[in-house]
Amino acid sequence: MTKATVGQTExxxxxGKCLNGEVVxxxxxxxxxxxxxxxxxQCQNNITTYKWVKxxxxxxxxxxxxxxxxxxxVFSDNNTKLSYSTPSDNGLVTIYLTKVR
Structure with a gap:
């Protein structure tokens, strides 16, 4: 994960900070x-698994x-970058990830 936004906050x-993520x-x-x-x-670890179809x-x-x-x-840069958005109590949360393999 490279960054995250919550509402208007990026x-x-x-x-070493309490913000990190990855998708498998x-x-x-x-x-x-x-x-x-x-x-x-407080720093929290969350693991969420989804089943999907395309x-x-x-x-x-x-x-x-x-x-x-x-x-x-939203996939970009030849499917090497992904952003994923979901609503939360604090506004729309978007995480930005970059493919590492």
């Missing part, structure tokens, strides 16, 4: 590993088959 990932993806899903401060400022060039979260939702993914 934070750049820095070595396969053809049937992905896992998001995210380290970020909680509301009280239809018509878009990815959909099918973790709950009764609730299929489009994932807000």
């Amino acid at each position: 934070v750049i990932v820095q070595e 993806a396969s053809s049937f899903g992905f896992t998001l590993y995210l380290k970020a401060p909680d509301k009280s400022g 239809e018509g060039g878009k990815y959909y979260d099918v973790t709950d088959p009764q609730k299929k939702e489009e994932l807000a993914f």
Whole structure:
């Protein structure tokens, strides 16, 4: 992860700080590993796994088959960069990742 935005606030990932993330993806899903401060400022590790399908060039979260939702993914630079957005209590959260392998 290179940076994250929450609402209008942008934070750049820095070595040793409590903000880092990565995505491990396969053809049937992905896992998001995210380290970020909680509301009280304490560093928290979160691991979230999603099942997905790709239809018509878009990815959909099918973790709950009764609730299929489009994932807000934007790929760029020949699929080496990814941004992912999701709503939160503090506004829209967007994380920016760069492919390392």
